[in-house]
Amino acid sequence: MYLKDQKYMAALAGEGSLTxxxxRLNLSQPALSKWLLDLEQEIGMPLVIRSRNGLVFTEAGQIYLEGCRECLEAALEIRRELDALSQKSKQSIILGGSPIRGAQAFAKIYSEFRRKYPDIDLQFVSDKNPVLKKMxxxxxxxxxxxxxxxxxLPNLxxxxxxxEELLVMLPKGHPLSYDYKTLPPNQPYPAMDLANLAGTPILTTASETSYGDMVLTLYRNAGLESNxxxxxxxxxxxxxxxxxxxxxxxxxxxxxxPEDGISVYSLSPRIVVYQGIGLRSGHPLSDAEEYLIHLVMNNWGSPYYMHQYADYYLEQRKLRIDAYEYNKI
Structure with a gap:
C-alpha cells in the first residue's frame, strides 16, 4: 500500500465521485479511473461500485479504505508531533477581543488556561471589531x-x-416605562414601534460595533436620527x-x-446579534486552542447545546482540514 493509494482512496470516500x-487531487478523471482499475486488478477484487448515487465501497473496499485512513492519520499525527516539537520553544496563542467584554473574559479564563498549558504563551489584543477581523x-x-x-464572514x-436580542431600553420615569413584575412570566418582552420614541433623547452605538450601522439605519427610518x-x-x-x-x-x-428599574421592549421583528469566535479559514486548531474556545464559551455562559454544537463543528472542521492536509503529506 503506497501513500499515493491512501490519498486517492481517501479522496474517493470524501467526494463520493470520481469526477x-x-x-480535488488535480488529476484527470481517466487517470484516476485507470489507477483504480490497476489497484483492483492488483488486489484481485473490486473495491468500489459506480451507481447513480455515486461510489459505493464493497466490503473489500471498506476494509482497504479503513487501512488507508489509519495510515494517513498516523502519518499526519507524526507530522503534527514534529511540527509541535519544532514550535515548542515559541508556541503562543493570541486572542483578540473588545476592550471591555473581551478583556473581562480573558482575565477570567487566563489562570485556568495556564494551569493546563503552562508552556504556552497566551496573549490578548483588544481593538474594534473591523480591526480584529483584519488582524x-x-x-x-x-x-x-x-x-x-x-x-x-469573508475569509473567516x-x-x-x-x-443576544437587541432591546430598546428606557430610563425610569419614561412615559412608556412599566414595572417588570407585571409582565407574565416566561413570556417575550412587549414589542414597540421606534416611532414611539419621538421626543426621547437617543443614545446609540458607534459604527465600529457589529450592529452599529444597522441600528443607525433603524433610527433613521423611524425619523429619529435628529434625536x-x-x-x-x-x-x-x-x-x-x-x-x-x-x-x-x-x-x-x-x-x-430588571432590578435596575429600566424598562425594555423588543422590536418587531426581533433583532438578534451573535457573539462568537472568529477563526482563520483552514487554520488547524491545536488541543490548546480548542480548550481555549470552550473556556471562553463557559465564561460567556453559553448554553449546553451550544457546547455540543461547538464539539460537532470543530470535529467536522478537523475532518475537512485533515482531508486537505493529507494531500500535503
Missing part, C-alpha cells in the same frame, strides 16, 4: 471574540456561541447612561438587569 475526487485574516492573531449580525470561519445626542462603542457606558436617565438606547439583552 470530484479527480478535481485575524492577516494572521496577526490566532482567534478573536467577535460580535456579528451573520455567521458568514465563525463559531457562534451566544444569541441622537450621544454615540459610543462602550456598551456598559450606554447602559449606565440609560440607568441615569439620560435617554433611551438599543442594547443587547445580556446587559439588562
Amino acid at each position: 470530484r475526487a479527480a478535481r 485575524l485574516s492577516e494572521g496577526e492573531i490566532t482567534m478573536s471574540l467577535l460580535g456579528a449580525m451573520e455567521t458568514s 470561519e465563525y463559531l457562534k456561541f451566544m444569541d 441622537i445626542i450621544f454615540r459610543s462603542n462602550v456598551i456598559p457606558l450606554l447602559y449606565e447612561m440609560v440607568l441615569n436617565g439620560v435617554g433611551a438606547a438599543m442594547i443587547p439583552d445580556s446587559y439588562y438587569n
Whole structure:
C-alpha cells in the first residue's frame, strides 16, 4: 500500500465521485479511473461500485479504505508531533477581543488556561471589531471574540456561541416605562414601534460595533436620527447612561438587569446579534486552542447545546482540514 493509494482512496470516500475526487487531487478523471482499475486488478477484487448515487465501497473496499485512513492519520499525527516539537520553544496563542467584554473574559479564563498549558504563551489584543477581523485574516492573531449580525464572514470561519436580542431600553420615569413584575412570566418582552420614541433623547452605538450601522439605519427610518445626542462603542457606558436617565438606547439583552428599574421592549421583528469566535479559514486548531474556545464559551455562559454544537463543528472542521492536509503529506 503506497501513500499515493491512501490519498486517492481517501479522496474517493470524501467526494463520493470520481469526477470530484479527480478535481480535488488535480488529476484527470481517466487517470484516476485507470489507477483504480490497476489497484483492483492488483488486489484481485473490486473495491468500489459506480451507481447513480455515486461510489459505493464493497466490503473489500471498506476494509482497504479503513487501512488507508489509519495510515494517513498516523502519518499526519507524526507530522503534527514534529511540527509541535519544532514550535515548542515559541508556541503562543493570541486572542483578540473588545476592550471591555473581551478583556473581562480573558482575565477570567487566563489562570485556568495556564494551569493546563503552562508552556504556552497566551496573549490578548483588544481593538474594534473591523480591526480584529483584519488582524485575524492577516494572521496577526490566532482567534478573536467577535460580535456579528451573520455567521458568514469573508475569509473567516465563525463559531457562534451566544444569541443576544437587541432591546430598546428606557430610563425610569419614561412615559412608556412599566414595572417588570407585571409582565407574565416566561413570556417575550412587549414589542414597540421606534416611532414611539419621538421626543426621547437617543443614545446609540458607534459604527465600529457589529450592529452599529444597522441600528443607525433603524433610527433613521423611524425619523429619529435628529434625536441622537450621544454615540459610543462602550456598551456598559450606554447602559449606565440609560440607568441615569439620560435617554433611551438599543442594547443587547445580556446587559439588562430588571432590578435596575429600566424598562425594555423588543422590536418587531426581533433583532438578534451573535457573539462568537472568529477563526482563520483552514487554520488547524491545536488541543490548546480548542480548550481555549470552550473556556471562553463557559465564561460567556453559553448554553449546553451550544457546547455540543461547538464539539460537532470543530470535529467536522478537523475532518475537512485533515482531508486537505493529507494531500500535503
